[in-house]
Amino acid sequence: MAINLDDPKKFRPLVGQAHQVAMNMLRPISRKYDKGEHEYPKELDMLAAMIDGLSESGAAEGAGAAGVRREESPTDAGTVKNGSNLASVMSIAEMCWGDVGLLLSMPRQGLGNSAIASVANEEQLARFDGVWAAMAITEPGTGSDSANIKTTAVLDGDEYVLNGEKIFVTSGERADAVVVWATLDRELGRAAIKSFVVPKGTPGMRVERLEHKLGIKASDTATIIFDDCRVPKENLLGSPEIDTKQGFAGAMATFDNTRPLVASMAVGCAKAALDLTRELLEQAGVVVDYDRPALTQSAAAAKFLQLEADWEAAHLLMLQAAWMADNRQPNSLEASMAKAKAGRAGTDITLSCVELAGTLGFSESELLEKWARDSKILDIFEGTQQIQQLIVARRVLGLTSGELK
Numbered sequence: 001m002a003i004n005l006d007d008p009k010k011f012r013p014l015v016g017q018a019h020q021v022a023m024n025m026l027r028p029i030s031r032k033y034d035k036g037e038h039e040y041p042k043e044l045d046m047l048a049a050m051i052d053g054l055s056e057s058g059a060a061e062g063a064g065a066a067g068v069r070r071e072e073s074p075t076d077a078g079t080v081k082n083g084s085n086l087a088s089v090m091s092i093a094e095m096c097w098g099d100v101g102l103l104l105s106m107p108r109q110g111l112g113n114s115a116i117a118s119v120a121n122e123e124q125l126a127r128f129d130g131v132w133a134a135m136a137i138t139e140p141g142t143g144s145d146s147a148n149i150k151t152t153a154v155l156d157g158d159e160y161v162l163n164g165e166k167i168f169v170t171s172g173e174r175a176d177a178v179v180v181w182a183t184l185d186r187e188l189g190r191a192a193i194k195s196f197v198v199p200k201g202t203p204g205m206r207v208e209r210l211e212h213k214l215g216i217k218a219s220d221t222a223t224i225i226f227d228d229c230r231v232p233k234e235n236l237l238g239s240p241e242i243d244t245k246q247g248f249a250g251a252m253a254t255f256d257n258t259r260p261l262v263a264s265m266a267v268g269c270a271k272a273a274l275d276l277t278r279e280l281l282e283q284a285g286v287v288v289d290y291d292r293p294a295l296t297q298s299a300a301a302a303k304f305l306q307l308e309a310d311w312e313a314a315h316l317l318m319l320q321a322a323w324m325a326d327n328r329q330p331n332s333l334e335a336s337m338a339k340a341k342a343g344r345a346g347t348d349i350t351l352s353c354v355e356l357a358g359t360l361g362f363s364e365s366e367l368l369e370k371w372a373r374d375s376k377i378l379d380i381f382e383g384t385q386q387i388q389q390l391i392v393a394r395r396v397l398g399l400t401s402g403e404l405k
Helices: 009-035 043-057 084-098 100-104 111-119 122-127 186-192 249-283 299-326 332-357 368-379 385-397
Strands: 133-136 152-156 159-170 177-183 193-199 205-210 221-232
Touching: 009 043, 009 084, 009 100, 009 368, 084 100, 084 249, 084 299, 100 249, 100 368, 111 122, 111 133, 111 177, 111 193, 111 249, 133 159, 152 177, 159 177, 159 193, 177 186, 186 193, 193 221, 249 299, 249 332, 249 368, 299 332, 332 368, 332 385
Parallel strands: 133 177
Antiparallel strands: 152 159, 159 221, 177 193, 205 221
């Protein structure tokens, strides 16, 4: 079967618009909000309103994280399609060509929105439509091992009572609501972990502090405390039943959608570094010749060709994982492969571009040093590099988490 590597025609206008936004709106304010950490980028309100309008009109399928959905409509049955997941990763990559931190600060485009779109029922989708949702998973002492979550949710009448602490919550202070992962019963392990939508201002939920970070400084990253925080039982996403046979699969299904999104962020940031570095090399008289073997060219040109090849591999894995989600194919393996490859490649590419550009790469006169700082988190959150490799190994070898740790 032939593979067409060109962008799908129906998404080209969306990708083009996203690139223009990145170039004309995000790049010009990128340094401003990197220096003004925790200052809310007011310019994003107009952009978010524009994206909402395009999404409501149907003119921009999958424009952002909120576009992620797997349900099959009657007209889709038996067809192969390029849908909202593919549109989302392509548009997000272009936006991160502009600025990752600003993309993560975009109202109503949080990872919590992706979680809601992934597992909410139809009533919840309608109720939380238009809500900007952050996602709270990580806890002190519980980072990569999401199954070891200590935050509890106890049913009391018509409400769940949440207690625990969440750290590194992206947009935790700014968002309208937080999707919180908590366990219904610690003794039942992974199967008892569910996600809850907790609106901002709910009594018992408070932002304890904002983190100072290496990169993505435009995005606020919060520590949130839940102290007898009550939420309606209808705010539990998906089924409240604990299925020990299914185990952690229900909660982890969210990651199958969000990991390709994070991969797309790394792909976009790395592409920005490559594009600028190519220009700087040309200005320095270094010619990158695509018709000659790398070994016959200068060291700088050969290195650049290797970086581009690495980027292309990450890009294709990202597209594959998203396309499989659109076509309702199990993509846990591919989502982790895309996240692992793009996270590592993004870090390697941006740091190598700093090195190739020399003093210009290390200076704040260009954005290369910023992209190198921003890209590191994309290899860490939504599952670290090491955890992704572990998941891939388990899938390839057919081993359980108990058999391969």
